Amino acid sequence: MKMLGSDAILRSLEAEGIDVVFGIPGGAILPLYDAFARGSTVRHVLARHEQGAGHMAEGYARASGKVGVAVATSGPGVTNLVTPIADAWMDSTPLVCITGQVRTTLIGTDAFQETDATGITLPIVKHSWLVQDVQELPHVLKAAFHVARTGRSGPVLVDVAKDVQETEIDFTYPHQVDLPGWRPPAGVHPRQVREAARALLAASRPVLYVGGGVINGDACDELRELAEVGGIPVIATLMAKGSFPETHPLCYGPPGMHGSKWANWGLNKSDLIVAVGARFDDRVTGKLSAFAPGAKVIHFDIDAAEIGKLRRADIPVTGPLRLALAELTKAVREEEEPGHEGPVAWRRQLEEWREAFPYRYRREGDYLKPQAIVETLRDLTLGRDDVVWTTGVGQHQMWAMQYLVCDRPRTFITSGGLGTMGYGLPAAIGAKAARPDATVVCIDGDGCFQMTCQELATSVLEGLPIVVVIVNNGWLGMVRQWQEMFYDNRFAETHLTHQVPDYAQLAEAYGAAGFTVEADDELEGVLEEALTCGRTAVVDARCDPEEKCFPMIPAGAAAIDVIEFSEEKAVEA
C-alpha cells in the first residue's frame, strides 16, 4: 500500500502490537506527528521533557514485559533521551527510541537542531540505525523491535531523516528479520546443565543469586520450581525484587550495599553460588577479590559476555533462562536421591541470621522516620496484587527495597545500574499506562522528585493517575550520609530544605492532589487518602533529615563486613 514514510512508521508500530508511545514533537519529527493526526490505534502520551518520555517508556516496558517506545525530535530532543537510553542499557530494559533527524541533504552540515544521534548513543545501545532511504524503513523498524526484545533485552535507536518521513513508499511490514550478525542463544548445553545439577545437589551451602535477567527472561515460575525442588535459598537483587515471592520461606531478600546482613552473609559464606541473570555488580559484591571466597560459581545468563566478566564461573551456562532453569530443575529431579531435603542446616543458619539481624531503625525522635513511611505504605497495601511500586534513587530507594514486600514480578520498578535520580515519577506514569488497573505508587526522594516533577502535568492531563510519596528529608540524603560517614560531616551542597518548594502546593498547581504530613499519627490517614483519592496525588512526607540507611557495606569494603545499624557508633568512632 502506498503511503508516506511517517505513516509507515505508525503502521509498523501497529504491526508490532504497540498500544502506547511516549514522546514530544519537534521540527525534525513533525511529519510523524502529522501521521498521528491522520489517525492510529497507537496512543501517544505527551510528556513534558524527553527524559520523562524515555523513563515512561521504560516504566511501561518493565511493568508490561513489552517493548517501550519513546519518540523525540532531533538535536536536544535526542540528547534529552540519552539518560533513559543509558538507563535502559544498564538495566536491560527493552526500548525502541524513534527520533527525527534533519533532512538527508543537511546531515553533516551542522544544521539547526542537528546532532549525531547514532554517534552520541553508540556506547549505550544494542544497535542503532540512521534511516536515509525510505525503502529501508520497514526493515529497520522490524529489526529494531527484534533486537530490543531478543537475547539480553535493551535499548535501540532509530533515527529517521525528516525527508524520509515525507517520502512515499509502497509499504508492507516484513515478516522476517534479516540480521545475519544477531544470533542470541536459543538453547542450553545439556552437559553443562547436568553438571550444574550435580554440583547443586553436592553443595552443602548453596544459594540462588538471582538478578533482573530472570524477570526479563520471563523465568520466574521456573525459578520458583527450582528453588522449591532443591530447597535452595533465593537471594534476589534489587533488580530482581518480586521475581521470587518475598513472603516465600525460601526468599532471603536482596544482598548488596544496603541489603540485609543475612543475604550478604548467605552469599559470602556459601559454597555454591548459582547466579541466574545476575552480573556480579559492585553494589552486590563489594570488594570483588574478597567476595564469596569459598564458593564455586554456576553462572546462567543469556549474555555470554556476562559470564566470567567479573567472577570466574566454574560451570558457565549460556542460554535463555526460562529454558535453562526448567532443564536444571528436571536434571535436579533426576539426579536427587529419594527423600532429599536440600541444605536443611544451611537454611536453619540463614534463619538464625535473619532472626539475629533484622532490618531495624530507631523509632523515637522528633521527626517522622522515613522507614516508617515505607512500612506504612506496605501495610496499607498488604496482600494486594494490583500495586506497582517505582522509586527514584538514593536512601528512599534502599528503604523501599528493604521494607516493601513484593510477591510478583514487574511490581517493583527502579533504576538499578545507572542510578538515575528522577526515574521514579515518569516510570510510574509509564507503568500506569501498562497497568491501568493497578495502583501505581512512586516512592520518591525530594531530590529525585525535583528532577522530573514536570511530568505531573502528563499524569494529570493524560488520565494516568499515580501516587507520589516524597520521602522528604530536605537533603540529598544518600550523599549526605556519605558526607557524614566518610567526609567528616562536611555537608557540601546537599541541603535542599524541607520547605522549598512546597510540594503540596506544587502538586495543586499541576491539578493534582497535594498532601503534607509531618506527624507520626497522621501518616497512615494521609497515605490512605492519597492511595484512594483516584487522582494524581503527591504526599510530602517530611521526615528525619539525619536518618541513615543501614545495613551498609562501605564502598570498596568486603561484603562480609556489612555494617549493622547497631554498629553505627563504631563506624563513626
Place this chain on the structure above:
Amino acid sequence: MRHTVSVLVENRPGALARVSNMFARRGFNIESLAVGPTERHDVSRITLTVDCPADLLEQIEKQMHKLVNVLRVSTLEAGEAVERELALVRVSAEPSRRAELIALSEVFDARVADLGPDSMIFEVVGTPEQLESFEELLRPHGLTELARTGRIGLARASASRAPRPQHVLR
C-alpha cells in the same frame, strides 16, 4: 600476550565505529587495526592486534559477538595463521649510497617504490616482526617517514580452527 583477532563485519556505515568504540569504552587497547574488503562485497574484514591476557581476550571476543554488525570473530593463533603487513619506508639517500641501501633491502625482499634526487621509498611485505627488523636496519641510514598497514591474516588450511567458508555467514 599479543593476539590477532579477525572480525568479519557487515559492510555498513558505522560498523567499524561500533567495533572500535567497544574497545575504547571497555578499556581494551588496540595495537594495530586493518580494515578492508573480503571475497564478498557486503562483508568487510577487520584485523585487530591486542596485547592482553587470555581471559580478557575471551571477554573481547564475547563483547564483539554482541555487536549486531559483527558476523564472525576468530582469533588467529600464532603459527596457525599466515600474517602479513605492508610498509612504505622513506629513506634519505644521496645517489652515492643507493646501491648499498638496495643491497640491504634485498635481504627483506623489499622493492624500490619511488626514487627521488635525495630520497627513496621502499615497499616491503612481511610479518610484522620482519617489518620491525627492516625498520631497525634502515633507521641508521636516515629513515625519514614510515607508513604501515597494520597486520592482516588468514588461518592456515592445516590449522584446526580454520574457518570453513560455509560457516562464515549463517
